[in-house]
Amino acid sequence: MAICCFPSPLKPITPATPLTNLKPKRPGILRCNFSLPTITTTEPEPVFTSVSCFAPATVANLGPGFDFLGCAVDGLGDFVSLRVDPSVHPGELSISNISGPKKLSKNPLYNCAGIAAIATMKMLNIRSVGLSLSLEKGLPLGSGLGSSAASAAAAAVAVNELFGRKLEVKDLVLAGLESEAKVSGYHADNIAPAIMGGFVLIRSYDPLELMSLQFPVEKDLIFVLVSPDFEAPTKKMRAALPAEIGMPHHVWNCSQAGAFVASVLKGDLVGLGKALSSDKIVEPKRAPLIPGMEGVKKAALEAGAFGCTISGAGPTAVAVVDSEERGVEIGERMVETFWKEGNLNAVASVKRLDRAGARLVGSVPR
Amino acid sequence: MAICCFPSPLKPITPATPLTNLKPKRPGILRCNFSLPTITTTEPEPVFTSVSCFAPATVANLGPGFDFLGCAVDGLGDFVSLRVDPSVHPGELSISNISGPKKLSKNPLYNCAGIAAIATMKMLNIRSVGLSLSLEKGLPLGSGLGSSAASAAAAAVAVNELFGRKLEVKDLVLAGLESEAKVSGYHADNIAPAIMGGFVLIRSYDPLELMSLQFPVEKDLIFVLVSPDFEAPTKKMRAALPAEIGMPHHVWNCSQAGAFVASVLKGDLVGLGKALSSDKIVEPKRAPLIPGMEGVKKAALEAGAFGCTISGAGPTAVAVVDSEERGVEIGERMVETFWKEGNLNAVASVKRLDRAGARLVGSVPR
Numbered sequence: 157m158a159i160c161c162f163p164s165p166l167k168p169i170t171p172a173t174p175l176t177n178l179k180p181k182r183p184g185i186l187r188c189n190f191s192l193p194t195i196t197t198t199e200p201e202p203v204f205t206s207v208s209c210f211a212p213a214t215v216a217n218l219g220p221g222f223d224f225l226g227c228a229v230d231g232l233g234d235f236v237s238l239r240v241d242p243s244v245h246p247g248e249l250s251i252s253n254i255s256g257p258k259k260l261s262k263n264p265l266y267n268c269a270g271i272a273a274i275a276t277m278k279m280l281n282i283r284s285v286g287l288s289l290s291l292e293k294g295l296p297l298g299s300g301l302g303s304s305a306a307s308a309a310a311a312a313v314a315v316n317e318l319f320g321r322k323l324e325v326k327d328l329v330l331a332g333l334e335s336e337a338k339v340s341g342y343h344a345d346n347i348a349p350a351i352m353g354g355f356v357l358i359r360s361y362d363p364l365e366l367m368s369l370q371f372p373v374e375k376d377l378i379f380v381l382v383s384p385d386f387e388a389p390t391k392k393m394r395a396a397l398p399a400e401i402g403m404p405h406h407v408w409n410c411s412q413a414g415a416f417v418a419s420v421l422k423g424d425l426v427g428l429g430k431a432l433s434s435d436k437i438v439e440p441k442r443a444p445l446i447p448g449m450e451g452v453k454k455a456a457l458e459a460g461a462f463g464c465t466i467s468g469a470g471p472t473a474v475a476v477v478d479s480e481e482r483g484v485e486i487g488e489r490m491v492e493t494f495w496k497e498g499n500l501n502a503v504a505s506v507k508r509l510d511r512a513g514a515r516l517v518g519s520v521p522r
Numbered sequence: 523m524a525i526c527c528f529p530s531p532l533k534p535i536t537p538a539t540p541l542t543n544l545k546p547k548r549p550g551i552l553r554c555n556f557s558l559p560t561i562t563t564t565e566p567e568p569v570f571t572s573v574s575c576f577a578p579a580t581v582a583n584l585g586p587g588f589d590f591l592g593c594a595v596d597g598l599g600d601f602v603s604l605r606v607d608p609s610v611h612p613g614e615l616s617i618s619n620i621s622g623p624k625k626l627s628k629n630p631l632y633n634c635a636g637i638a639a640i641a642t643m644k645m646l647n648i649r650s651v652g653l654s655l656s657l658e659k660g661l662p663l664g665s666g667l668g669s670s671a672a673s674a675a676a677a678a679v680a681v682n683e684l685f686g687r688k689l690e691v692k693d694l695v696l697a698g699l700e701s702e703a704k705v706s707g708y709h710a711d712n713i714a715p716a717i718m719g720g721f722v723l724i725r726s727y728d729p730l731e732l733m734s735l736q737f738p739v740e741k742d743l744i745f746v747l748v749s750p751d752f753e754a755p756t757k758k759m760r761a762a763l764p765a766e767i768g769m770p771h772h773v774w775n776c777s778q779a780g781a782f783v784a785s786v787l788k789g790d791l792v793g794l795g796k797a798l799s800s801d802k803i804v805e806p807k808r809a810p811l812i813p814g815m816e817g818v819k820k821a822a823l824e825a826g827a828f829g830c831t832i833s834g835a836g837p838t839a840v841a842v843v844d845s846e847e848r849g850v851e852i853g854e855r856m857v858e859t860f861w862k863e864g865n866l867n868a869v870a871s872v873k874r875l876d877r878a879g880a881r882l883v884g885s886v887p888r
Contacts, residue, residue: 222776225777357777357780360777398769399768400768403764406803407588409798411725413777413785414591414780414782415725417780421788427733431721459619520631
């Protein structure tokens, strides 16, 4: 378990600053102009000509872990390729290509990967090298699987790898948070596990403190992720949250959060699933807004899942189990139920816990 | 970590049923007449003529663990001696002696130890043997150190030991809960650690589920318990609790509860202390009702305590640290501050975590 403790230079922004308020002076190519601290005193040189990095999907909230627990899921995620580009002005970043949803902007200040990459360059004090970034989206937008965080995590790690890993994990999370704050609100429950892997508990924001919770390596943890063809309106999902919570429900959710953490550390999958299913505050308000969700949870549990809830703010449903084979069966039941009870097409993925987080997957030496 | 899972035969009672409503037909000696299940099918015979048992003090709430976390403290507690007494009607219990506060009743139905002992006899189906119980109070009443739970725990364990340990820990907690429900409300965060030792998380009441959280055996955990000469009015302490909690404070306390659990399991004393100090919901409302408490917490932290909060509903203040020597110094500062800022005399105890819970300390074979 790692505990990272350092002062946050960022002021929490809730809700996220609208992107339309950001007016870059030179659209397309931008200097590092954030208020993040410079971590390296001397400017490092690139150790690669280019790198390619992957960052995984993440499941935030995790039932009673609303707004402070998240985990990473292997085999789903985004790729960022980054190269030294003499045609880009030194100290600047250009986005050369995005494969995936057409609606993503190539303007670095309008793009999750761009914002995180620039924040990381700022921390590294990069002034003499221009970079080109290419983003390959593997995650759908607005699915509740941490799509923006995956792009940001891959980009921050790519910049750090290109310049010889000068930054620590905590710095990379801060750089990623810079992006999350502008896109979906100042919350670290996606970006932290996307970078760190495994389960992460956000202990505080001011200063930012993160606890990595290690699920025992000898045990399997399988996620069944079922994404319906439905747009969960973020505003509506947030508006559904109660402003005030009665003491009994508060105590209940707190105890379940404690039980969740204990189950993760112990590798108790039954206990983990039970805690995942136990939220009495957020899920009961949000589930009715996703057609079929309540039936899907019931179907997952009846089919043998240890637990099931909404991933992030939805619409993806997440269930946990201990074998891929059973995960496939459970996924089929969940897809069927989204169709029967919600009249929605859905796709299922059966994936393992990602323990590594965002990482280098390819490089070209100088 | 043990997980006990079984249906509770008891209906939660909040607030506690007033003792004045209980009208025993034969005051002083009472049959087992609770609705607890009989666990043993055949009536066991006593394996001792008499036994003596100890049960430790407990610290409930533990900051963000309000109403669902508690732990046991060694070296402070109550003793119960129990003997086969042919002069007591078979199947009945008499309280022969109580050393300590004069206001405790010898009527078993009005006494924590009596209620728990009778509940345990009922579970064991004891009909052929009469018992005499003697209670030695080591804990002051109303101190926030689980005085009633210690008496109940020692009594339940004494009955079970006398008849050859036929019941499991879970049954003993249920018997103890029978007592707590009548005396201070249906809550297990004192009785469960008093019986089980260590840290216990109350996961649910219906069915009752308890999680034992093991603090690593190779690490020391020292409690500084400072009890001022002040009666914390239970009604006032409960009335001070907010009925509704804003979402930010809910998320904060949930995350701290998770961090507390992780710190216990990892043996991270700094993290544990920090979480202990972090409650934003209950402590801020209750501390001002105990003269000097806010200053005492500050003094404890300044003197090097890792964390400090109110024990149970108070008035005892509890701080944690890693050495007895430093614990003594911290205790002195806390006592001074109770006097300076609260005009209260106070006494300090420096104790270790009790890992064993209620236990046999003496016996006379048949």
